[in-house]
Amino acid sequence: MDLRFTPEEIAFREEVRSFIRDNLPAGTRERMRLGHKPSKPETIAWQRILNAKGWAAFNWPREYGGPGWSAIQRMIFLEENLSAPAPELLSFNITMIGPVLIQFGTEEQKRRFLPRAANLDDWWCQGFSEPGAGSDLASLRTAAKREGDHYVVNGQKIWTSTAHHADWCFCLVRTNPQAAKRQEGISFLLIDMKTPGVEVRPIISIDGSHHLNEVFFTDVRVPVENLVGEENKGWNVAKYLLGNERTGIARLGISKAAIRRAKEVAREVRMNGRPLIEDKAFRIRVAQLEMDAKALEIMQLRVVSAFAKSGGKKPDPLSSVLKIKGTELLQNSSELVMDVGGPLAMPAWQQELEAMSNEPSPGPDWAAQMAPAYLMLRAASIYGGTNEIQKNILNKAVLGL
Amino acid sequence: MDFDLTEDQRLLTDSVARLLGDRYSFEQRKQLLAAPPGYSEPLWAQYAELGLLGLPFAEDFGGFGGGPVDVMLLMQSFGRHLVLEPYLATVVLAGTALRLAGNEAQQGELIPAIAAGELRLAFAHSERQARYDLTDVLTTAKAEGGGWVLEGAKSVVLHGDSADKLLVSARTAGGRDDAEGISLFIVDAEAAGVARRGYALRDGSRAAELSFSAVRLPAEALLGERDQAFPIIEQVVQAGIAASAAEVVGGMEALQAMTLDYLKTRQQFGRPIGENQALQHRAAEMLVNLEQARSMAMLATMVLEEPDAADRARSISLAKVGVGQAARFVSQTAIQLHGGIGMTDEYAAGHFFRRAMVFEHMFGDTAYHLDRLAEGIE
Numbered sequence: 131m132d133l134r135f136t137p138e139e140i141a142f143r144e145e146v147r148s149f150i151r152d153n154l155p156a157g158t159r160e161r162m163r164l165g166h167k168p169s170k171p172e173t174i175a176w177q178r179i180l181n182a183k184g185w186a187a188f189n190w191p192r193e194y195g196g197p198g199w200s201a202i203q204r205m206i207f208l209e210e211n212l213s214a215p216a217p218e219l220l221s222f223n224i225t226m227i228g229p230v231l232i233q234f235g236t237e238e239q240k241r242r243f244l245p246r247a248a249n250l251d252d253w254w255c256q257g258f259s260e261p262g263a264g265s266d267l268a269s270l271r272t273a274a275k276r277e278g279d280h281y282v283v284n285g286q287k288i289w290t291s292t293a294h295h296a297d298w299c300f301c302l303v304r305t306n307p308q309a310a311k312r313q314e315g316i317s318f319l320l321i322d323m324k325t326p327g328v329e330v331r332p333i334i335s336i337d338g339s340h341h342l343n344e345v346f347f348t349d350v351r352v353p354v355e356n357l358v359g360e361e362n363k364g365w366n367v368a369k370y371l372l373g374n375e376r377t378g379i380a381r382l383g384i385s386k387a388a389i390r391r392a393k394e395v396a397r398e399v400r401m402n403g404r405p406l407i408e409d410k411a412f413r414i415r416v417a418q419l420e421m422d423a424k425a426l427e428i429m430q431l432r433v434v435s436a437f438a439k440s441g442g443k444k445p446d447p448l449s450s451v452l453k454i455k456g457t458e459l460l461q462n463s464s465e466l467v468m469d470v471g472g473p474l475a476m477p478a479w480q481q482e483l484e485a486m487s488n489e490p491s492p493g494p495d496w497a498a499q500m501a502p503a504y505l506m507l508r509a510a511s512i513y514g515g516t517n518e519i520q521k522n523i524l525n526k527a528v529l530g531l
Numbered sequence: 532m533d534f535d536l537t538e539d540q541r542l543l544t545d546s547v548a549r550l551l552g553d554r555y556s557f558e559q560r561k562q563l564l565a566a567p568p569g570y571s572e573p574l575w576a577q578y579a580e581l582g583l584l585g586l587p588f589a590e591d592f593g594g595f596g597g598g599p600v601d602v603m604l605l606m607q608s609f610g611r612h613l614v615l616e617p618y619l620a621t622v623v624l625a626g627t628a629l630r631l632a633g634n635e636a637q638q639g640e641l642i643p644a645i646a647a648g649e650l651r652l653a654f655a656h657s658e659r660q661a662r663y664d665l666t667d668v669l670t671t672a673k674a675e676g677g678g679w680v681l682e683g684a685k686s687v688v689l690h691g692d693s694a695d696k697l698l699v700s701a702r703t704a705g706g707r708d709d710a711e712g713i714s715l716f717i718v719d720a721e722a723a724g725v726a727r728r729g730y731a732l733r734d735g736s737r738a739a740e741l742s743f744s745a746v747r748l749p750a751e752a753l754l755g756e757r758d759q760a761f762p763i764i765e766q767v768v769q770a771g772i773a774a775s776a777a778e779v780v781g782g783m784e785a786l787q788a789m790t791l792d793y794l795k796t797r798q799q800f801g802r803p804i805g806e807n808q809a810l811q812h813r814a815a816e817m818l819v820n821l822e823q824a825r826s827m828a829m830l831a832t833m834v835l836e837e838p839d840a841a842d843r844a845r846s847i848s849l850a851k852v853g854v855g856q857a858a859r860f861v862s863q864t865a866i867q868l869h870g871g872i873g874m875t876d877e878y879a880a881g882h883f884f885r886r887a888m889v890f891e892h893m894f895g896d897t898a899y900h901l902d903r904l905a906e907g908i909e
């Protein structure tokens with residue numbers, strides 16, 4: 131056992147870091163440093179820069195345009211990218227539909243979709259959840275009926291992140307309502323968002339942003355060649371997608387960037403007449419989070435190595451530990467940043483600015499995104515399988531309770 | 532000690548509950564948020580009619596002669612509906628300053644107008660560089676020609692955008708961080724040299740950045756004794772903590788009820804999610820926290836009239852910490868137990884969540900008050 135990175139891994143980290151430093155557009159870097167979420171054009175531009183370098187499809191096999199990295203390298207890459215902070219690769223494209231098509235897709239599907247997914251020529255979204263099917267995903271009801279060369283899709287999805295940006299949606303639909311087990315009547319379909327009968331309605335979240343959507347399907351005709359895997363075997367595809375390599379699940383880089391940000395701003399604000407950074411209780415809180423981050427980093431390495439050793443076959447139930455600790459750290463570090471901002475983190479300066487066009491912000495730049503980040507990250511323990519569901523998985527799969 | 536309500540207090544809470552039940556649905560509130568001034572003028576007039584705006588003031592000034600307990604009960608009701616009107620700013624904060632420091636002429640002029648719903652005030656003390664430090668005042672007032680000239684800026688002033696008059700703290704002696712040398716002034720919001728920039732806080736309530744450049748004030752603008760305003764300011768903030776703590780307790784009650792309802796009705800895996808013991812325990816923990824907060828809001832209310840300043844400050848800090856921590860736990864858990872629906876702006880839980888968040892960052896946060904308590908440990 132050796133917990134140290136090899137010299138090659140250290141050199142790799144340096145290579146990634148300097149590439150990001152030299153190539154991340156300055157405007158994007160500055161906005162993200164101040165806590166703004168990347169815009170659609172910023173995300174696309176950055177993913178294309180990475181793709182030109184051969185890094186965007188970081189977890190795909192070489193034959194499909196991946197860089198052929200080890201599990202550790204993939205982890206290092208993701209962490210450096212997030213903590214830069216640079217826009218995240220669009221996970222729907224890179225860690226979801228890409229690996230799914232590589233595993234289950236026809237040659238035609240791979241040829242048609244993979245290069246465009248890597249280059250973000252197509253923006254994908256994930257149509258799994260429904261109003262009645264959240265944690266209990268297998269109860270989904272959106273129906274797809276076979277009619278000649280098409281499926282006709284009717285139903286509703288909800289919480290569909292960035293559907294309003296999306297060109298394509300990968301969807302779970304019910305193709306056999308009579309199946310003995312609910313899981314056995316589900317299929318995995320690729321739906322062009324421009325097809326007649328697809329309607330996207332915005333959901334505004336508590337941070338005031340438009341990220342979530344409802345997607346309605348009314349007699350949407352989907353060519354049968356857009357079925358992935360076999361009809362009624364979509365649950366296996368979905369399980370593969372959800373259990374697929376979970377290197378990025380903890381999004382450790384974001385937490386590290388937040389802790390760094392909290393320390394920076396703590397030099398500018400005061401507590402009891404002195405800089406907050408000198409306050410002992412504040413320093414203890416930072417120390418606690420830095421401990422959590424380090425533990426998570428090592429945990430992540432262990433899970434990633436074990437997954438690599440299994441030949442990428444067995445999703446490790448310990449990835450649920452990563453999800454739980456990772457999202458708790460995301461939430462706690464965003465909470466720290468907001469608390470550092472204090473009263474100046476409370477105004478919705480942004481909204482006011484949008485209304486008043488050219489006026490300068492009434493508040494300091496560093497304050498604007500503190501509360502929205504905190505608010506939006508409340509969702510981290512809800513999406514991707516709630517933390518309660520992760521604990522249920524641990525109870526069953528590890529503890530045997 | 533007696534935890535039961537008097538007949539008058541019961542009547543008061545019942546009539547307020549009825550009014551807000553009629554007029555403060557989630558949809559009605561949303562309309563108020565959408566247009567200036569960000570609250571309801573007609574309701575403000577109704578509060579006056581019901582005697583709510585005169586609640587803590589003496590009957591001689593058109594008040595109701597109530598005490599801190601009455602204000603607590605009212606704020607709790609306001610909290611259940613996330614009331615947006617400037618009650619805290621006008622009646623609690625500015626009202627306390629006027630009650631404690633105003634001379635007879637000032638009280639006689641301003642308090643009846645507040646009680647009648649004709650005058651809205653804001654308490655303009657905090658400055659941008661100060662964060663939570665109450666003595667950090669850089670705004671100055673210089674004596675000139677028998678009056679004063681005010682210069683400086685105030686930050687995140689609650690309801691500062693729609694107030695008719697502002698109670699502004701300014702340095703008349705001493706330097707940054709000195710408790711001595713701070714004075715309070717009554718400033719007309721429309722006076723020459725006053726600039727205001729209003730905005731919504733994250734919970735939708737209104738606040739403003741204020742600046743004063745060469746604002747001329749008459750001698751009578753001074754509220755209380757020159758250089759000696761700091762103890763008044765502390766008491767105003769304490770009254771603000773007690774009242775907003777009660778408000779947040781009301782909000783937590785609503786959140787708790789809403790969450791409980793959701794646990795019973797939301798079905799997943801063929802049964803209500805509330806049948807999972809993991810969630811039952813979370814709901815029980817919410818209750819435990821709510822009860823802690825309720826106790827601490829009562830403590831804050833009780834000590835407002837405590838003469839020993841050190842005792843009073845300590846209890847208020849205890850209450851701010853207790854209510855703040857409970858509010859954070861209860862509101863975070865409420866969102867989690869709702870799943871995706873808790874994250875949407877179209878659902879009330881998130882609005883209570885953001886009110887609790889704003890409360891935590893007013894008048895000193897948990898870390899600030901724990902620090903004060905830690906300093907005082909013997």
Ligand SMILES: Cc1cc2nc3c(=O)[nH]c(=O)nc-3n(C[C@H](O)[C@H](O)[C@H](O)COP(=O)(O)OP(=O)(O)OC[C@H]3O[C@@H](n4cnc5c(N)ncnc54)[C@H](O)[C@@H]3O)c2cc1C
Nearest residue numbers: 256258259264265289291509513516518807867868870871
């Ligand atoms: C910001 C955000 C982005 C999202 N993006 C997408 C997306 O792009 N595509 C998509 O398909 N979906 C997306 N989702 C949906 C997400 O996957 C669901 O919200 C999640 O699966 C939970 O489902 P639910 O919201 O219906 O909550 P529910 O399943 O109703 O859960 C409510 C509460 O009950 C608990 N609970 C439920 N069952 C149990 C149990 N058996 N034991 C213990 N506790 C239980 C949950 O943990 C939760 O606390 C997103 C959600 C959010 C908030």
